[in-house]
Amino acid sequence: MPSVFSSALPGLTGLSAPRWRLRLRHPLTLGLFSVALLWLIWQIAAGSGWIQPLFLPAPQAVLAKLALAAGQGFMDATLWQHLAASLSRIGLALLAAVAVGVPLGLAMGVSPVLRGLLDPLIEGYRPVPPLAYLPLIVIWCGIGELSKVLLIFLAMLAPIVLSATHGVTRVSPSRLRAAQSLGASRRQLLWRVVLPTALPDILTGLRIGLGAGWSTLVAAELVAATRGLGFMVQSAAQFLVTDMVLAGIVVIGGIAFVLELGLRALQQRLCPWHGQQD
Amino acid sequence: MDDDALRAWSVSVRYPGQPEPALADVSLSIGPQALTVALGPSGCGKTTLLNVLAGFVPPSQGRVTLAGAPITGPGADRAVVFQHDALLPWLDVRDNVAFALELQGVGRRERHARAEALLAEVGLAHAARQPVWTLSGGMRQRVGIARALASPSRALLMDEPFGALDAFTREQMQTLLLEVWRHSGRRIFLITHDIEEALFLATELVLMSPGPGRIVERIEPGFSRRWLAGEPVRALKSDPAFIALREHLLDTLARHRQANDKETA
Structure with missing residues (x-):
């Protein structure tokens, strides 16, 4: 009979399982399995002729289109040029969101007054879809690169600010008081106690923010773009080139997933204590 | 009267919105060689008393002095050891102890040497480079004590430091604390709700009762x-x-x- 723990926390049952079962339950194995299953279903659905290629092209057609885009290009730019354009927008927006969001979040965590003043504004704009305020950004900032980066920046900012604020509120009073009693100044408390304590949450905010940034990319590249993965997908959709639409989605998903894995690894390296008994 | 004592003079503390004071007219003198233990049930004001001595909570009435000088806030002359969550998990054991020295501006090489000596004193020389989050509860408390000893404190204030430990480890820590007390020569103020612990450790034991908190x-x-x-x-x-x-x-x-x-x- 399964215990309460085995049903609530399946990972615990692995403690006494044989090695082959542990390997099967490894997150990498499970992840590869789910991707392979999706691929198989896609292959069967497309290959059986149940769904027309216009609506769902076969995986190999998408891969062929991807190879074509990488070599000969699509819409006057190669896949790599589209990728570079999107990555530079995401990168710039992320840098700006970290530079603004982390200090702002820390300040809001430390100061209840600042939190009271800014929290309604951030929580107010956070759920608004970027497409809703995109016209306003175009009116204010034009159709240049600034509008695209600003839109992605705004999508990233809220989760980064809120995570940093939450990280600060997790600092235990005992830790702060112990440091104070060792002679830590206010500045030392902030840099040596508060910031490292908030770091796991800040990195989680970066992960969430990056995800929000990627999901805003297509909207951002609606604004008179000539390059970018979002632009590539939209252009392909206008001409009903479904295999290119899917190729773009696969690339965006793949790149976003690799960056997410990188951030997870960074979080694990910088904050190995996070989630452990501390 | 001991001029070098850490003293509470008729201290009362009333928290906003509370019908009765958390502490009422408490006077206490902790001399340089004293190991004073405040014993009492939950809600008797012993944590409030420690917070007042540490400077975390200002008294509503009365005053606190160390060697005659008024205490107006936390300071490095009174290191506090807590039961939980006071170590820095991103630093290893040695750097946690050295943190107290770093705050005093001690150079890297010297603070590492002094931290290692203090770790040897609390029986943790072998664990100097271990991350603190991998340590047992008893080992963490040893690190906390070593870190407090690394500060230029004249008093150690201990907030139920062994409350979360099993009986065997607790007794080990009690004897370790007495050794540390003897070697460091620092006064100690410790609060606990464990009667045996209080009786065994204290040179002076103050029994506290709630409603309002008093000795x-x-x-x-x-x-x-x-x-x-x-x-x-x-x-x-x-x-x-x-x-x-x-x-x-x-x-x-x-x-x-x-x-x-x-x-x-």
Whole structure:
């Protein structure tokens, strides 16, 4: 009979399982399995002729289109040029969101007054879809690169600010008081106690923010773009080139997933204590 | 009167919105060689008293002084050891201890050397480079004590430091604390709700009662000095005098609880 723990926390049952079962339950194995299953279903659905290629092209057609885009290009730019354009927008927006969001979040965590003043504004704009305020950004900032980066920046900012604020509120009073009693100044408390304590949450905010940034990319590249993965997908959709639409989605998903894995690894390296008994 | 003492002078603390004070008219003097223990049930104000001595909570009435100088906030002359969450998990054991020295501006090489010496003193020389989050509860408390000793403190204030430990580890930590107390020569103020711990460690024991928090009895058990003179722990804790004092304290606490219950009824 399964215990309460085995049903609530399946990972615990692995403690006494044989090695082959542990390997099967490894997150990498499970992840590869789910991707392979999706691929198989896609292959069967497309290959059986149940769904027309216009609506769902076969995986190999998408891969062929991807190879074509990488070599000969699509819409006057190669896949790599589209990728570079999107990555530079995401990168710039992320840098700006970290530079603004982390200090702002820390300040809001430390100061209840600042939190009271800014929290309604951030929580107010956070759920608004970027497409809703995109016209306003175009009116204010034009159709240049600034509008695209600003839109992605705004999508990233809220989760980064809120995570940093939450990280600060997790600092235990005992830790702060112990440091104070060792002679830590206010500045030392902030840099040596508060910031490292908030770091796991800040990195989680970066992960969430990056995800929000990627999901805003297509909207951002609606604004008179000539390059970018979002632009590539939209252009392909206008001409009903479904295999290119899917190729773009696969690339965006793949790149976003690799960056997410990188951030997870960074979080694990910088904050190995996070989630452990501390 | 001891001019070098850490003293609370008729201290009262009333938290906003609370009907009665958390502490009422508490006076206490902790001399340079003292190991003073505040014993009492939950809500008797012992944590508030420690917070006042540490400078975390200002008294509503009365004052606190160290060697005659008024205490207006936390400071490096009074290091606090907590039960939980006070170490820095992103630093290893040695750097946690060295953190206290770094705050004083001690150079890297010297602070590492001094931290390692202090870790040896608390029996953790072998764990200097371990992450603190991999340590057991007892080992963490040793790190906390070593870190407090690394500060230029004249007093160690300990907030139920062994409350989360099992009975065996707790007894080990009690004897370690007495060794540290003897070697460092620092005064210690410790709060606990464990009667045996209080009796064993204290040179002066203050018994506190809630409603409002106050000191209801002061005794000088003297078992810590007997242990330092070589008597075994178990022999001391089964000594008829130890047992008689334990029963007396239990009886006193029960009487005060009954009186409080009658008042609130």
